[in-house]
Amino acid sequence: MSHLAAVCLAKGQPFELQTRPTPKPGPGELLIAAKSVALNPADCIMRDQGLFIPSYPTVIGFDVAGLVLEVGDNVPVNTTDDELGPSFRPGVTRVAGYSASFWRSFDPDYGIFQERCLVPWQHVIPLPDTGISWNEAASLPVSCQVPLNAWDLMGISRIGETPSSSTPAPVRKSDVLLIWGATSSVGSMGVQTARLLCEDPTSSFAAVYATAGAVNMQFVASLGADRVFDYKEPRVVDIIVSAAKVDGLGIRHCFLANGKLELCQAVLKAFVGDNQAGKRQKAMIASAPVIPPGTEMEGIETVFVFPSLEEEERLAQFQYWMGWPRKNLASGAIRPSPELKIVGKGLEAINAGLDMLSRGVSCTKLVVEISE
Structure with missing residues (x-):
């Protein structure tokens, strides 16, 4: 199987749409079908200046909302009691995820700006079935x-x-x-x-x-x-x-x-x-x-402000940081903010969205809709 990705070919160059092989999730990982992605200032810096990127080509991006397609080994799939943690069901569970690309040496499989991506289960917020859109969900991981x-x-x-x-x-x-x-x-x-x-x-x-x-x-x-x-x-x-x-x-x-x-x-x-x-x-x-x-x-x-570089500690951190908004969104204690602006549909809209972000926005979160 394959999918489309907005591929970063070199520092300072716009992304190019390419077909990539769809990966299988490893232990502790989810394969997510991206529905919306949110744009962050770090995305602009990485595209334009190559911040952190050790080699090319790669796929970048931090914030994604989408549907769980497959789960790897050691991913919780049968939990029903909230106190015991989240549960991830292929084809059912809606999530918002924070990319692990930085901790995977920018392996393109973990980049967010593509139709399918891998994310550790600890890096995602399981979403309620209703009450929050894909666009709103995409704005949450980094902001929380x-x-x-x-x-x-x-x-x-x-x-x-x-x-x-x-x-x-x-x-x-x-x-x-x-x-x-x-x-x-x-x-x-x-x-x-x-x-x-x-x-x-x-x-x-x-x-x-x-x-x-x-x-x-x-x-x-x-x-x-x-x-x-x-x-x-x-x-x-x-x-x-x-x-x-x-x-x-x-x-x-x-x-x-x-x-x-x-x-x-x-x-x-x-x-x-x-x-x-x-x-x-x-x-x-x-x-x-x-x-x-x-x-x-x-x-x-x-x-x-940056997570731990040690894998076990980082995953424990993210499990708390992503679990916390799940409960507080349900109770109404927090809400997605600031106002969303949809800059386009499809991966091809990401370059223009980052250009807009580079020019400066105020009290606005830019989002690209990837698919229905």
């Missing part, structure tokens, strides 16, 4: 994984997971989670997950602050941000710091979804120092964009 990964890297307890003590002491809610660049897909989901962290009684977070352009501030507030600031305001750093002090809160955790690292550092710097007990307080930034060299700042640790 990145902020959840950011909270883990900053040492923030996972939502709903209580400390090891069976009777945890009351937590004083005195901290702010700052989301910089909240209109991107990862930023908008960052606001939604941060809101849930604030609602967790075991969390010290009391408020979600976010930045956005003036035209999108109301949208970001609707996602759960307590305060939204115009990042284009020349005094935005001073305004954020003043707001936190008026609220009686400290800002020592920031998720940089998009924007300028130095502005995030300037905000956190105002809250770095010794507390009343004389203990040095830490501040952390989890950055979705690659961290430029020479940007270190005393008292503030900045980490690049």
Whole structure:
């Protein structure tokens, strides 16, 4: 059997449609028939600059929604109790998946921009039968994984997971989670997950602050941000710091979804120092964009948001990161965001979609429909 793929032939070249042999899933893998794919800034960088790609030709892409066609060995197929985990039934189970291409040396079988692709079962979100479209589903994997990964890297307890003590002491809610660049897909989901962290009684977070352009501030507030600031305001750093002090809160955790690292550092710097007990307080930034060299700042640790390079640990991470949205979508605690824009149908529309993304979009997630 064979299928069509948007093949990346060389750095800086547009994708070319080619026929590829359809692979068989190995242990722990699913073969997925792609219905929709979402586009990410990293896709543009990889196509145009060859980021991470060791050799050509290959197939890239991160976000896919589709139907499970085949399952490999050691894939759960008969689970019916949600507490026991997901179940994957060929021809039945609808999923949204996050590519494992990076961890497979960019073997083209694992790239998303094709009609059939392989994905580890831990990398997918099993979808409800109704209530979410293929296009909405395609927008979820990266947008959920990145902020959840950011909270883990900053040492923030996972939502709903209580400390090891069976009777945890009351937590004083005195901290702010700052989301910089909240209109991107990862930023908008960052606001939604941060809101849930604030609602967790075991969390010290009391408020979600976010930045956005003036035209999108109301949208970001609707996602759960307590305060939204115009990042284009020349005094935005001073305004954020003043707001936190008026609220009686400290800002020592920031998720940089998009924007300028130095502005995030300037905000956190105002809250770095010794507390009343004389203990040095830490501040952390989890950055979705690659961290430029020479940007270190005393008292503030900045980490690049990326999964573990160790296979077993990564699969365990993804099992949580992809399992979490499954439950919270069903309960209505989160929703796909921001607004979707369908840029075309068929694999041939991906190049034009990435060109559009490269020129810049605001508060919009670009999606390509692959098949019905």
